[in-house]
Every structure is written in structure tokens, then in C-alpha cells.
Amino acid sequence: MFEITFADLRYRYRQFLIAVIGAGLVLAMALLLSGLAGGFTAEIDRTVGGVGAQWWVLPDNAHSSITGSEVFPQSDAAVIARSPGVTRAAPLVIVLQQVARIGSQTSNVEVFGVQIGNLGDPAVTAGRPLSGAGQVVTDTGVGAALGTTITVGAMSLRVVGEVTDRSMLGGFPVVYMSLHDAQALAFGGRPLITEVVTRGTPATLPPGLAASGNQAIEQSVLTNLSGAISSINNSKIMMWVVAAMIVAALLYVSALQRVRDFAVLKALGSSSLALFVGLALQAVIVALAAAVFAMIISNFMFGLFKQPVAIPASAFATLPAIAVVVGLIASLVALRRATGADPAAAFG
Template sequence: MLRVTLRDLQWRRRRFLIAIVGTSLVFAMTLVLTGLSNGFRVEANQTADALGFDTYLVRTGPAGPFIGSPPFPQSEVTTAARLPGVTAAVPLVYTATTVPDGDSTRNVNVFGAPAQGPGMPPIASGRAPAGAEEAAVSSTLGVEIGDDIEIGSSAIRIVGIVDDSTALAGQPNVFLTVAGAQQMGFNTQPIVTSIGIRGTPAAVPDGYRIIDRAGAVADLMRPMTAAVAAITMIAVLLWVVAALIVGSVIYLSALERTRDFAVLKAVGVSTPSVLAGLCLQAVIVAVVAALLGGLLSLVLAPVFPMRVEVPTSAFLLLPLIGVAVGLLASAAGMRRAVTIDPALAFGGP
């Protein structure tokens, strides 16, 4: 039965090749969409890691230390530093603004932190900002050390480059001193949007609450919630399309092999063996398409304008999912094979 199945694949190789190419494109797009969704979380985690805090102190009410966090007096940093369990308390300022990008503008995320200590990310080249008119920026912004750019309404000199630092779907991160961020976002008022804390406070001042690192990551992910849900829905639809492609080819093959199935049954081949041959065809098509789709996704990922981070688990699961899709898709063809009457083998043309 195996030889018969392989010979049928060879005989109808053009049709099966088209099915493999079409299914591999669907699998590749599914992997890319998975990587796109995962990229939102990867960049949020990298930003949180770069800041280097265990927890954040924020005013009661906001969802996290960044998006929509209401400001409060910078003097509260002294109070936070005295809390039991706190080894370091650092003022932080977050705001969003734009930078010129040719004839248009580009959104950036601005983080204000002390030049030394936690809050300022590792600098790939150059140095950390020391004054209010200096900044370290993500390498994705496309500027060089020594360039003067307009960030918001402020003229800022680039003194450092942070490697591939982005958030909120690929928006470059800009790191200023606390005074620089206050000047840009709050007209130099001595206020902050959160306090970064090393350690775990044993108590929290009235009117404030603690956000852990996972909560900070979720806060950076919050604007992407609808996008992630939409991407997930599209990925599910693509799996359906993949199943339909494989299923249609297997079903057409079953229709064309009606006389073949009848002959096989007439010579004593059992129905389960005939079904196994159809299943094997579907699995071969789906697995080969999954392997090609994985390679194709590696080619397509760098083309996307946003970060695409396909998790290793997705590559490992793809062949297994491909087998499941193949078996599911071959159901219609198997039903056709089961109903074949062996007497057809002795009928006329």
C-alpha cells in the first residue's frame, strides 16, 4: 500500500506540488503572524529588563507605571527609599512624543531616569546622557552620535546608542535624564510618573500601590491587546485555509482514484489500508509544506517593518500541527474511499 501511495504522489506530482507550495505559504504567514504577536511581548520584556527594576511604585488607579500613569511629586522618592525592603528607589518619567522623519514624523517613547544606576539601559556605543539636552536613543531610530534632533519641542543631542530598544509595536525608545524628560513632558515641573524600586517593599504609602515586573510588561502590552487578538483570529483563519487546501487536493485525488480503490478492495486490500494510504498522502503534503513554510518564514520575517520573533516552540509544533491538519483535511477523501464498491473494478469504462 505504501508503494501505491508513493506512486500516486509521483503520478499526480504537479497537483501535489501546487498544494505543497500553497500550504507552505499559508504556514509561513501563520508563523510570521505568530512571531509578530510574540514580538510585542519580546520588546516589552526587553524594555523592562533594560530598566532593571523589581517593582514600581505608582499612584492608586492606573494600570501600570507607563501608559496613562498620573504624575506625582518627585519628593515621594525619598519616602519610597525609606520603606522596609527597598534597596534603591529611582525617579522615573515616561511620556510619548514624536521626532521628525523626513517629511513626516515618527512616534517615540521617552523614558527619563538618572544617568547612573538602574533606569538607564546598557549603552551599546557612546555614553549615557548627563544633561537635560542629551539623550541615548534606540539604534532603530537611525541617527548617529553627535546628531542634533528635535524630540517633541526640544532640541536634543545624541550622545549614546541603545541596541534595538523598542516598545509599542516597534516605536523607538529614547532615554533622557529625569530633568530632560520633565522638561519635555511636564514643563520642567519636579514630578514623576513612577518610582522604580529595587527590592520588595514591606509596606506601601497611602494613595500608592506596587506594580511588579510582570505588571509593567503587561502595561506596555496593553495598547496592543486588540492587535494581538486580531492577529490570533487571522492565524486561526489561515489554519482553516491550510486544511482546505490539503483537503481539496486529497478529495480530488480520491475522486479520480475511484476505480483504483475498487480494484484494491477487490484483490483483498482492507478498507483501513486504503484509508491509511490517503492519510499518508495528506500527512506527506502537510509535513513537507510545514518544513518549507518554516524556511519561508525566516525569509519573510526581516521584511516586516515591525519586530517578528517566532518562538522556537512554534517551529517545533508546526510539523505536529501539519500532521493534524493533514489528517483532518483528508476526512472527506476517506469517506469517499470507504463507500467504494469493489464491484466497480469489474464494470465497464
């Protein structure tokens, strides 16, 4: 029976090719949506990890969130630095959703005010690191060339260096500047900070502060995106359903075209089960081919999204399994056509 299955695939290859491309495009979109959801995690992982800290000290009422507006005196950073267990500590100012003007363009950026040379000061991929006031190191997503001047709030700052893949909250690029410039931007120059980051675990903390690990910090940021991530995951499931429907439509049409063949095969001694297995195998082959096509073309479709897209390896690994399930579900629509074929109809 498998010979007939494969021969039919070759015979109707145009039909199957259209289904492979159609279902493949839909599965590629599903992969990209996985990548989009994964991108939210990957970007915050890179940005938080890029600070180089093990612990983040924030006000108690911030509940580990670096996207809030709670502040505390910069002097606490020195207290925390002296805490037993801490080998290194640095104050940070994180100011969200600032409008940056680059030439005639504007874009929203996340500002990280860092102590130059300390934790949080980024390692640049082009240009040079921060060395004083009036300078910024920008993520390439900002789109500002080295040596140009950008305006953040009322401050004009020169781009001295670039970093890559540093963004938050769904693709908003990070701009690094000196702590003093960030304090001038956000607090009118008052010595306030939003976090202290440390290496080594602080044994004691000033009253009203609490330490959180990198994972808790990342999770708090992702909580802000949970609605978007949920919507994306639901859309991804819809894509699988649409892929299944495309394969099912192909199978159904194919089964309708083959009703006489089924009757003849039954008249020649084939069982209903064997006919169904042949159809299911066709559906699985088409779905798997669509999955392979999706894996290939998804690499060329990243440009469809401005947000960071990081397709997890697990998505690639599970796609073939999903394709098999999609194929088997799709083949059920043709089940009745195959099993219900009346061998006497071969005479008709």
C-alpha cells in the same frame, strides 16, 4: 499499501509540491502571526527588563499601568529610596507617543526620562551612555545616526548612543533622555515623575502609591494590545484552516483522479480502511512537508512586518502537530471517495 502511497506521492510530485508550497506559505504566515503576537510580549519584556528594576512604584489609580498619565512629586522617590528593603531606587518619567523629527522624517517614539547612572539608564550597544542634558540614546528603530540631532516636541537633542530591541506598544521605539529633559518636555520643567523603580522590595510607601512587579507592569501594557493580539490569534487560526483547505483540495483532486485505482485495489483485495489510511498518510506527509517549508521560509519573511516578530519556540514545536491534525482533517474530504469506491467499477 504504503508502497502505493509513496509511489503515488512520487508519481504526482508536481501536484504535491504545489500544495506543499501553498500550504507552506500559509503556515509560514501563521508562524509569523504567532511571532507577531509573541513580539508584543517580547518587546515589553525586553524594555521593562532593560530598566533593571524589581519593583515599580506608581500612583494607586494607575493600576500598574505605565501607559497612563498619572504623576506624583519627585520628592517621593527619596522617601521610597529610604524605605526598608530598598537597595536602589530611581525616578522615571515615561511619556508616550511623542513625535520625533529626524531630518525631514517624523516618527512616533516612547520617551523614557531616566536619572543618569541609575536604574533605567540604558546600557548602550553603540556610542556612549547619557552624560547630561540635551542628549538622547535611541533605539535603532528610530533611525537616527549617532551624532545627529533629533527634535522631540520643542527640544533639540543630540544622539549620543544606541540601544537595540527597546520598543513598546507594537514596535514604537524608545528614546532615552535625562530626567530633567523629560520633565521639561512633559511637565514644563516641574519636578513630577510617573514611576519610581527599585531594587529590593519597599516595606513602606508614601500614601497614594503602590508597588507592582515587572510582570504586572508588562501585563498592564499588553492589556492595551489585547484586541490586536486577539485579532492576530484569530487570523492565525484562519491560516491553519486555509492550509487545511489547500491540502484537502489536493487530496480531493487526487482522490478523484484515483477513483479507478481505488476500485481496482478493492477488486484486488484491499480494504476501504487501508485505502483511507493511505490517503491520510499522504495528507499528513504533505502537511508535514509544508510545515518544514514554513519553518524555513518564515525566517526570510520577517521584513513583511514593521512590528517586532518573535516566533516562540513553542510555535515551532507545535507546528508539526498542527500539520498532522491539518492533514488528517484534510484527508476526511477524500474519505468517501476511497471508502465508497465500488470494486465492480474496475470493470467499467
